[in-house]
Every structure is written in C-alpha cells, then in structure tokens.
Amino acid sequence: MARAVSTRTRFAWTALAWTIAFLMFFPILWTVLTSFKTEAEAIASPPSVVAFDWTLENYGVVQERSDYMRYLWNSIIIAGGSTLLGIAVAIPAAWAMAFVPGRFTRDILMWMLSTKMLPAVGVLYPIYLICIELGVLDNRAALVVILMLINLPIIVWMLYTYFKEIPGEILEAARMDGANLRSEILYVLTPMAIPGIASTILLNFILAWNEAFWTLNLTSVDAAPLTAFIASYSSPEGLFFAKLSAASTMAIAPILILGWFSQKQLVRGLTFGAVK
Amino acid sequence: MGHIKLNQITKSFGDVEVIPPLDLTIENGEFAVFVGPSGCGKSTLLRLIAGLEDVSSGHIEIDGRDVTDVPPAKRGLAMVFQSYALYPHMSVRKNIAFPLHMAGMDQAEQQRRVERAASVLNLTDYLDRRPGQLSGGQRQRVAIGRAIVREPAAFLFDEPLSNLDAALRHGMRMEIGELHQSLSTTMIYVTHDQVEAMTMADKIVVLRAGVIEQVGSPLDLYREPRNLFVAGFIGSPTMNLIEGDEARKHGAHTIGIRPEHIVPGDPDGAPWSGTVGLSEHLGSDTFLHVHGTGLTESITVRADGEVPLRHGDRVGLTPNAERIHRFDQAGLRIA
Numbered sequence: 001m002a003r004a005v006s007t008r009t010r011f012a013w014t015a016l017a018w019t020i021a022f023l024m025f026f027p028i029l030w031t032v033l034t035s036f037k038t039e040a041e042a043i044a045s046p047p048s049v050v051a052f053d054w055t056l057e058n059y060g061v062v063q064e065r066s067d068y069m070r071y072l073w074n075s076i077i078i079a080g081g082s083t084l085l086g087i088a089v090a091i092p093a094a095w096a097m098a099f100v101p102g103r104f105t106r107d108i109l110m111w112m113l114s115t116k117m118l119p120a121v122g123v124l125y126p127i128y129l130i131c132i133e134l135g136v137l138d139n140r141a142a143l144v145v146i147l148m149l150i151n152l153p154i155i156v157w158m159l160y161t162y163f164k165e166i167p168g169e170i171l172e173a174a175r176m177d178g179a180n181l182r183s184e185i186l187y188v189l190t191p192m193a194i195p196g197i198a199s200t201i202l203l204n205f206i207l208a209w210n211e212a213f214w215t216l217n218l219t220s221v222d223a224a225p226l227t228a229f230i231a232s233y234s235s236p237e238g239l240f241f242a243k244l245s246a247a248s249t250m251a252i253a254p255i256l257i258l259g260w261f262s263q264k265q266l267v268r269g270l271t272f273g274a275v276k
Numbered sequence: 277m278g279h280i281k282l283n284q285i286t287k288s289f290g291d292v293e294v295i296p297p298l299d300l301t302i303e304n305g306e307f308a309v310f311v312g313p314s315g316c317g318k319s320t321l322l323r324l325i326a327g328l329e330d331v332s333s334g335h336i337e338i339d340g341r342d343v344t345d346v347p348p349a350k351r352g353l354a355m356v357f358q359s360y361a362l363y364p365h366m367s368v369r370k371n372i373a374f375p376l377h378m379a380g381m382d383q384a385e386q387q388r389r390v391e392r393a394a395s396v397l398n399l400t401d402y403l404d405r406r407p408g409q410l411s412g413g414q415r416q417r418v419a420i421g422r423a424i425v426r427e428p429a430a431f432l433f434d435e436p437l438s439n440l441d442a443a444l445r446h447g448m449r450m451e452i453g454e455l456h457q458s459l460s461t462t463m464i465y466v467t468h469d470q471v472e473a474m475t476m477a478d479k480i481v482v483l484r485a486g487v488i489e490q491v492g493s494p495l496d497l498y499r500e501p502r503n504l505f506v507a508g509f510i511g512s513p514t515m516n517l518i519e520g521d522e523a524r525k526h527g528a529h530t531i532g533i534r535p536e537h538i539v540p541g542d543p544d545g546a547p548w549s550g551t552v553g554l555s556e557h558l559g560s561d562t563f564l565h566v567h568g569t570g571l572t573e574s575i576t577v578r579a580d581g582e583v584p585l586r587h588g589d590r591v592g593l594t595p596n597a598e599r600i601h602r603f604d605q606a607g608l609r610i611a
Contacts, residue, residue, distance in 0.1 A: 172328050173361035177422065178349040178378035187374075191365045 028252070035059070035245035042241040058246035066229060068250055074140060075225035075254075078215070079208035081144035082151065083201055089148070090155040091197075095185060097156075098163035099171060109160065112153040120150075120213050131218060140223040143215065147208050155204055162196030163189070195265070202262050209255045226251035277339045278430035278462030279304045280325060285334030287320055287486075294320055295486040297334065302430075302464060302479070307456050310466045311473040312483035312509070318466045319434055321483070325464065326432050327351050338429055349378070354423035355432040358439060360415045362407040362422075368394075369403040372421045379426075393421040396455075413444045420455070430462035437472065449476060470510055474498070482506050504607035507532045513563055513578070515601070518571045528602035528610055535578040537599035540564060540585065546592025550575065552585050566591060 033049070034042050041052045062068070097105045127146065128137075136142035166189065174188045190197065212227040219228055230251050233244040259266065280302040287295040294317050302308045310318040323329040325336060327348035335344045343351050354375070362371050369390055370377075376386040394400045397417040407415055416436060423431055433452070437445045453476055456463050467473055473480050474494045482489040482497065482505070490502040494510075501507035507515050515532040523531045543549040550569035555562055564577045564585060577593060585591055602610040 167359060167361065169357045169359050169361040170363065172348075173355070173357060173422075174363075174374075175328065175348045176326060176353065176355045177375035177426075180349065183378060188363055192363075 028256075031245045031248050034241055035249045037242050037245075039240055039242045042245070058242045059250070062233070062243055062246045062250065066232065066247075068229065071224060071226045071229040071251075072254065074219075074223055075209055075227075075251075077140050078143045078147060078223070078225050079205050079211075081140075082147035082208045083204045085144060086148045086152050086155045086204060087159075087197065087201060090152060090159050090200075091185070091190070093156050094159035094163050095189065097160050098166075099168055109157065112156060116153050124213075124217060127214075128217065137218060138220045138223045143218060143223055143225075146214055146218070147211055150211070150214065151204050151207055154207070155200055158200045158203070159193070159196065162193050162200075165196075166192050199265055202258075202266055206255055206259060277304055278302075278428075279337075279339050280430060280462065280464070281337040282325070283335040283337065285324060285331045285336060287317075287324060287329065288332045293332075293486070295324070298486070298488060300481065300488065300491070302462060305460045305462055307453075307463045307465065307476060307478045308481060309473040309477035309479070310464065310481045310483060311468065311470055312489075314468055315485075316483040317486035318468075318483050320486075322355075322432055322434055322464060322466045326353055326355050352429040353432055354426050354428035354430075355434065356416075356419045356423050356436045358435040360407070360419045360439075362415060362418055364407055367404050367406060368399060368410070368418050368421075371407065371418055372399075372425055375422060375426045389425045390421075393425045396424070397421050397451075412440050413448060416440065416448060417451075420452070424455070424459070428461065430464060433463065433465040435466055435468070437467075452476065471512060474510070480510075482509060500609065501532075501601065502609050504530060504532070504603050507601060507603070507609075513576045516572065516575050518575075520571070522571050523602075526600060526602055529605045530603040530607070532601040532603065533595045533599060535563065535576040537596040538575070538577045539594045539596070540566075540577050540579050540583065541592045541594060543590045543592040546594050548575070548593040548595070550591060550593065552587055552589045552591055555585065555587065557581070564591070566593060569593070 035058055036054045036056070037052050038055060038057065041048065097109065131137045131139075131142060134142070170192070171184055171188060174184045179187065209225075210227070212231075215225050215227045216231055219225070230244070230248050233240065233247045282298060282300040284297045284299060285295065286293065286297050298321070310321060312318050320329060324331050327343070327346065331344060335342055337343065338351060338353070363374065366374065372390045372393055373386045376389060381389075390403070391400070394403055397420060399414070399417055399421060402410060402414060402418075407418065410418065416439075419436070436452075437448050440448060449472060452463075452465075456476075465472075465476060477494055479491060480494055480497055481491050484505055490497060490506045492500075497506060497510045501510060501515075504517065508517065511534055513535050515534050516538075517530055517532050519530050523529055548569050548571060550566040553565045553567045553574065555564045558581065560581045562579045562581055562583050562585075564579055564583070566575045566577055567573070569575055575593065577591075579585070604610050
C-alpha cells in the first residue's frame, strides 16, 4: 500500500538528503577549488569560494617537482595486482565455504572478519621486520601481497555472500550434466556471479587505491604510490595548501572517475541480497 | 539400458541414520515412483542414485557396473530438479545443449539433438529466450529437454511438478507419461503426492523413515497393502480404519475398508449405521462423512454423485466383505 506523503514532507526529505550529500562531498570540492588558487589565496581569511584568480600554476609545479606518472603507475600495479590476486584466492575459498560448508565454516568466516578489527598498527612492527628480513621494503610485489592479505577477508565475505544466493541445485544440475569442478566454476558459477565479482573487484580496487597506512610505512621511492605522492607535499618546508590540494586532486582523480562511471555497479554490489 | 540395483545401501548424516540398509532393484525401462511423507528419505535415496550424495555403505549398480564411487557426471543418468535448476545466463538452446557441450560433442550433432528435443517438447519457438522469460511449465520442459538430449540410461525426477499449479501439473503428468512410453527409458520419480504415484508408476516404492514399506504396482498396493501405513497412504480418500469389537469379529486388531467399498442404504438391516455429517459433492461422486456409527469417529463413504442424502440423515452402511483388509497388533496385513 502506498502511503500518502505530502509535497512539503517530500521536499524536506529531499533537501535534507542533498544537504548531507553536499556535506560529505564538500572536502573534495574544497580540495579541488583550492588547487586552482595561489598559495596566498589558499590561506586567505575569509576564503573566497569562486571569486579568485584561477591558476594552473600548482599543477605545473607539482608535475615539475615530482614524477606523477611513476606514482600513478605504482598505484595501478599495487591496487590492481592485490585485487586480482585476492580474487584468484577468494573465488575457490568462497566457493568451498558457500557450497561445501563444513562444521567450522561459520567460525572461519568470523575469524577472518575479526582480523579486520585488529588495529593495523598492532602488526606494523612484525610486518616491517619481516619485510626488512626478506629485503622487500619499498617493493611493489611485497605491497601487492600485503594489501591482498589485508583485504582478503572482505573479498571472501563479499563473494561468499554472492555465492550463497546462487541455488546449489544449479551447480548440482551442472554436475549431473557432466561438468567437472573446473567447468562448473568456469561455465556456471562465475557467469552467474559476474555482477557480484565485478562489484567486489571495484570495491577492493578502491580500498587498495586509498590504502595509506601500509603504503606510507613500507615504501619510500621505488614502490611509492599516489598516497605517498600526497604525503610528500604535507611536511618538510611547511604546509603549502594549494600545492597539496593539486597533488591530492591528481591522486584522487583516477579513482573518482572510475567510481563515477561504475556507481550503478557499486550500489548494486553493495546492496546485493539485501532485497530479493 | 537402465537397470539399477541398490545393494544394502545406507546413508547417515553425522550420527543420524536417514537410510538404514536398503535393497531395491529397478528394471530396465520401468517407471518407478518413490513416494512417502516429507522427510521419509525419498529425495535422499534419489540423490544417492544420482551420486549427488555419497552412500555411507553398500553398493549401487547401474547396468551391472558398480558406480558407488563414480561421480554423478559419469553415471549416465539425467536429473530433473524441483526448482528446474536451469542456467539463468544461458539461452534455452544453450541450456539444452550444455550436457552435450560438456561431453565434447560436435556442433552439428548438438544442434540436431537440441532441435529434436525442442520439437518433442514444443519449445522450438523459445530456443533463443532466457529461462527468466519463460513460464513455469515451459521451464520444466526445458529441464526435461536438457535431460533427454543426453540419451541417459535413466531419468531421475525430484518432485518435478511441485512448483506448478494444479491444471499445469495434470498436463505435465500426461506429458511425462507419454515421454516414458515413447522413450521406454527407465525413470525414477520422487513425489509426496500419492495421486501422482498411482497415475504414473509401473512400480511404486513406499518409504517411511528411510525404510521401504512396500514395493509393487499401483493396483497391488491398492488391493493388498502390506501394513497400516501403506493402507493409509495409498488411496484417496484414505481407507477407513476400525479397531475394537468390530475388528475382533474379523479376527484382527484393525480392519480397513476403502470408502468405495461401502454401500450406503437403508439404516434398517444394514450392518452399520450412522448420521451423515459433511458431504463433499464432486459431481461424479459424493464423499459422505458418516458419524455416530460407534466404530470410529467418522467413516468416509464414496457414494454416487447424485445420492439423495443430506446433512443429518440417517444412513445404513454395508461394507463389501471381500474388500475388508485385516491387520494384526503390529499393523501387518493378515493374509
């Protein structure tokens, strides 16, 4: 039954929603605006919102001072590599837990999730020391593996949830039809789970892209991704807000564009199974 | 071919034994129906034959070959599931061709078989649709199509009609029956509906709690139920069961008489009499529920469709003496 909602109520809710959305988006908007200001205007009080001399100067300086493309490339390799590796590990794991659950499946899932509750800094020392021992500090491959492990619980959980929605009888039908395990996963399970797998990949890529704790602590030059690129503008000679904003804008632009184009997929993925 | 033999098979889930040691033979070309109340183990038994569950002990033979440890795909059986279990991302054509594709059959032969199956099942116009665009009956036909293209040794049906409405169910029942006539392949069919069992089967296997209560043709089970459970399960409306003095008169602990073997008439001189309670008018028949006979709470009688009896009328009941079934204390039939 549809409830009658007065126009005024509807207007109020819409306004509230827009306000909240604007508040959440504001820091990003402000960063982008600041990146087009001069350093003096960036710290001016009161700040001007649009009535300032728009300049691309900061972008030029940032590009000159540091090699943006190298950081970008590192980000792509680390985020992309950890995501693909994670998916490759998680699909069989989630398959097993969803379709051949054992006595401890539930506990294993909870245990995996519990590792996400541990503050990352708690394991910084051991992981840092292991990296030194193995000689893989500031190494892209090492970061790919570490970020994969950090995000693995989330990937497995998401895939497990999607796989649970697939009726087991369909996989049994495939088995009766002559499919071996490989064909079953390749021709039946994966195509049916593609929307779920796609949103898992997207979300995980974004998480890995934005991950700053490990990338900042375990890299310096060779493997430094865009998070380190931003960080490099925040300290030595004091704060230069305009340049820091330009660097930040450049760092978040790729992921923002990716997110914009895939938002439908992301929303579907995150609400999957919530409504049948 | 399709001769299936179960040899002392058992199945336990953890500590719970759902199928105690069981022997059963299904002959080549036979239409066997496993029937029983829900939870009786009939679906589990079918899944054991399919290979979707492993037996806990015992052996399964198909055409003389021991398949106990053979994976489902290699047993040469095809299965139709209650939920149809179609591949939602594939067209009807691809769904039906999937087992052939898995078997590595060449494209031309796949095409030929799919089209033949589609024409048998009236699916030719739907080959390029997705399962989501079909009705329940059409989906069930696709599932059957996917089973027949493989030319299996036997078909396994797991309550295939439960998701269909009554009219469609009747139609599909006829179609499956026709299919069995034309293919003469062994079929094993699981249902909880005794009407489906009676109308389709060559051989009915009545199960309760994993135990076979009786195996036989529909009429064998109807005429000579081996025990009270089968007597009460087979036949609609169910058999009237009477205990006490009336049963002792026949030298039994319980006697059973089917509604169609009792003739209603004048209360004077009839062996039993009572008052008509609810009467169900089906047109062709009327089922009278007679109370106050002193035998049991209510006796069901199948009378002529236009019997002039109404609620509250006195009625005499004459059972057909030759059709009285006698059971002992343990509920077993007395020959």
